[in-house]
Amino acid sequence: MEIVGIIVVCVLAVAGANQLAPRVRIAAPLLLVAVGVAVSYLPTAPNISVNPEIILIGVLPPLLYAGAVALPAMDFKRDFQAISALSIVLVVVSALLLGVFFMWILPDADYATGVALGAILSPTDAVATATVKRVGAPQRLVxxxxxxxxxxxxxxxxVLRASIAAMATSVSLIGVAVSFVWAILAAVVVGALVGFVFVRIREQISNVAVATAISFTTPYIAYVPAEVMGASGLVAAVAAGLVTGRGSLRRLTAAHRQSDQQTWATVELLLEGGVFLLMGLELKALVEDVWESHETVWHAVWPAAIAFALLMAIRFGVVMALVAGIARRSRRVIARAPLLEQMQNRFGDAEVSADRMTRNLQRRIDRRLADIDYYRTSSIGVREGYVVVWAGMRGVVTLAAAQTLPAETPYRSLLILIAFVVAAGSLMLQGGTLGPFITMLKLPDQRADAAAERRRLNREMVAISEEVLHDPSVCGTDGYLARSVEQVRALEADDDFEGDALDLRLHNAAEMRRVRRVIIDRQRVELIDLRDRGAYSSDALSAALExxxxxEISIGAYRPH
Known part of the structure; x- marks a missing residue:
């Protein structure tokens, strides 16, 4: 009963923090960490120590999978260079440089131990993304x-796994590099294969609840074989999520997608909030472990402060170099626009006689021109680089990873507390100031452009609707059915479901629903094609698809009286 009570209180705390956060303009994870710390020091509160494997294996795979499903594949592809530089190059550089610092300040620690702690402190948390979205930063930054x-x-x-192995035995640099590449590439293959297979399996299941339940197993089924092969199970979970997100639009029904979206949003809310709450609750036990190892909290605070400053300096250097590289690459890509436009015009003149190979080449040219428009209108400059630097706050992964250090590691309790101070300090400092910091930078306001883009896309959808309504094979030749559908759509747009709208729905309702389904199907096909060509932003396309x-769900839910 006690465990049930704790779980209920934790769920209510997570829900309450997420409800309160927008009102006090503080990110919910920050509130949960603060609540956890306060509760941990209550006289009746027991010391809480969570097995890190619960976080790394039980919580992270579904969280990363859910985030990957929601990440637009086209945007990910366009910014793959920046994402890979931040998530791989920056992590490796930070771990190696911090390794020198920790080896210098900890007399009994070797370089492998220092690199291990550097790897622990290197990953950033997704908590910044919500703040960046809330203040209206450009979608490319998000x-x-x-x-x-x-x-x-x-x-x-x-990197942490390789460092721990090096602490026990001598490992060559080449061996570590090969293991790292294998861990990434093998995991991508495994995760992509699992995501592809599970989308096909769920396509055959008509019961929405069953299909959603099966989706819960996808990140773990990607994780386990990857780990058995010596690859990264977390990368496999992300790859499975990216493939699932791209394939679900073509393969799954609207009801499936809506069920997945709502259910996984709840899972994310509880898991992410729960780990931040646990992070705060563990503070008291960490401090007591440090005291028992004959150290003081101060011995963790000053190394953590210096380590945090070093992390920010390294991140600043890498991000500014990345911004310069992105600018050079964008200029090279944009310079190809005139040639591509000439080729596009040439293919347009020969469109009637174009064969399949020519049409595919034309689509590739359209996609490249859309990429050029993306790089031209959504540039990442110095100000955007400042946001990326300051948004690099640490989180619960840092603390969970620290607790996986072997028991014989020198200064183990102190290292774990250092990790906690860096994570909690960055959450409080950066998380508490990120919103005002972004506002102060006055990033380009793209809301007018986004609204104009949505209007253009809406006109394309309206044109498809008109085309269907004037298609005799769909609506007949007398025009009555087409007029009825148009009247119902116009009345429903005004939220008026009484009188004439209800009469029209009841009269020949089955035929009207059939026509509307045809419109939806053709519009969805066009939106998927526009997505594949990158013709519109992911925000505009996602809103239209939703x-x-x-x-479609409202039509399916309609039951005649």
Missing amino acids: TVLSGESLFNDASALV RLDAE
């Missing part, structure tokens, strides 16, 4: 930060 938080946990744990799903 994509880069989301992609970084998905992959850097895995790369940091791979509206189609909602309309």
Whole structure:
């Protein structure tokens, strides 16, 4: 009964923090860490120590999988260079440089131990993404930060695993590099295969609840074989999520997608909130462990402060170099626009006689031109780079990874407390100031452009609707059915379901629903094609696709009286 009571209180605390956070303008994870710390020092509160495997194996795979499903594949592809640099290069560089620092300040620690702690402190947390979205930062920044938080946990744990192995035996640098590459590549293959297979399996299941239940197993089924092969199970879970997110639009029904979205949002809320709450609850036990090892809290605070400053300096250097590289690459890509436009015009003149190979080439040219528009309108400059630097806050993965250090590691309790101070300190300092910091930078306001883009996309959807309504094979030749559908759609747009709208729905309702399904199907096919060509932003396309799903579900839910 006691465990049940604790679980109920934790769930209510997570729900309450997420409800209160927007009102006090503080990120929910920060509130939960603060609540956890306060509760841990209550006289009647027991010391709480959570097995780190519960976090690393039980919690992280579904969290990363859910985040990957929601990440637009086209945006991820366009910013793969930036995401890979932040999630792999930055993690490795930070771990190696911090290893020198910790080896210098800890007399009994060797370089492998220092690199292990550097790897523990390197990964950033996704908590910054919510703040960046809330203040209206450009979508490209959101994509880069989301992609970084998905992959850097895995790369940091791979470096940590190699460092722990080096602490026990001598490992060559080449061996570590080969193991790292294998851990990433093999995991991507395994995860992509699992995501592809499970989308196909769920496509055959008509029961929405059953299909959603099966989705809960996807990240773990990707994780386990990858780990058995010596690869990264977390990278496999992310790869499975990316493939699932891209394939679900073509393979699954609107009801499946809506069920997945709502259910996984709840899972994310509880898991993410729960681990931040546990992070705060563990503080008292960590401090007592340090005292028992004849150290003081001060011995953890000053190394943590210096380590945090070093992390920010390293991140600043890498991000600014990355911004310069992105600018050079964007200029090279944009310079190809005139040539591509000439080729596009040439293919357009020969469109009638174009064969399949030519059409595929034309689609590739369209996609490249769409990429050029993306790089031109959504640039990442110095100000955006400052946001990426300050958004690199640490989180619960840092603390969980620290607790996986072997028991014989020198200064183990102190190292874990250092990890906690860095994680909690960065959450409080950066998390508490990120919103005002972004506002102060006055990033380009893209809301007008986004609204204009949505209007253009809506006009394309309206044109498809008109085309269907004037298609005799769908609506007949007398025009009555087409007029009825148009009237119902117009009345429903005004939220008026009484009188004439209800009469029209009841009269020949089955035929009207059939026409509306045809419209939805053709609009969805066009939206998927636009997504594959990158013709519109992921935000505009996602909003349009969600509206189609909602309309399709409402049609299916209609029952004549």
